[in-house]
Amino acid sequence: MMNDRIPLKDEDMLRRLRRMRVLVIHPDDTERSMFLAHIKRVGCQVEAIWPAPEALPTYIDVVLFLLNPDRNNRTPAWVTTCDTAARIAIIAFETPEILTELQRMNVHGVLSKPVRIFGILAALTTAVSLATHEARLKQRIKSLDDTLKARRRIEKAVGILSTSRNISEEEAYRRLREKAMTSKVTIASVADAIIASSDI
Structure with missing residues (x-):
């Protein structure tokens, strides 16, 4: 008979996720509401803001941000210099400009619009793991x-x-x-x- 209990290491992963403080940088629309609701269901502390701030709050562990293709909007410095938060970009297109920007930013994860609930948790887990590994290497x-x-x-x-x-x-x-x-x-x-x- 199969054991329905979640393995201990998986429980540890979920506990770590629930301690994460997440910032969603996205216009106030239905997609942002979905983000907030789903991340709250996971158990994370989450807040939202728009437009992108010039500096990230120091207590943030994960940031999901809309990568705006408008070249007139300057990318905040923290996107490429922040070492304390896992960074997940939200993109609406896969143009060469967007792909180049993603590479320059060295993000830890990507979500594509229209965003679906399926995939958000996987992106969070992967991004946190990559950011932690990167921090250890540094x-x-x-x-x-x-x-x-x-x-x-x-x-x-x-x-x-x-x-x-x-x-x-x-x-x-x-x-x-x-x-x-x-x-x-x-x-x-x-x-x-x-x-x-x-x-x-």
Whole structure:
């Protein structure tokens, strides 16, 4: 007999969705009303606005926005720079201009007009998953970049110590590490202090 219970991982996904704060940027019409009603049924906190704001509220997790083909309407900066919200574009056409704009915006999902209820939940789930993965990748890249910069500063400090104290680079690094341990700070912080004092 089949088990009718929803698997635990699926329940977790639904719980995560219900915690999402969603902003719908769309003219006040029947489609927007459908959006709001359906997203509320899922359990999300949802609000709507039109026209598009110059800045997104900081608490928004997902934004669904109408991509207006009118070139006179400038695209808000947050569409391409926002790292905190999953972005789902709503399009009425698939012209080369629209497709180019979608690529430039690097959105996490697309819904086509006329919008149907079927597909909204899938678009939300996919967009949130992609945005989360993207954020993790960016954080890892930043962490690796910070590590590389710190290593370069440490190498510079080791060179300064080695030259000024007439010791080997191995001994200079050992002293750096000892100083960091006794001071309970990072080696990079000690390196920064040595570099700063040598520049005076």
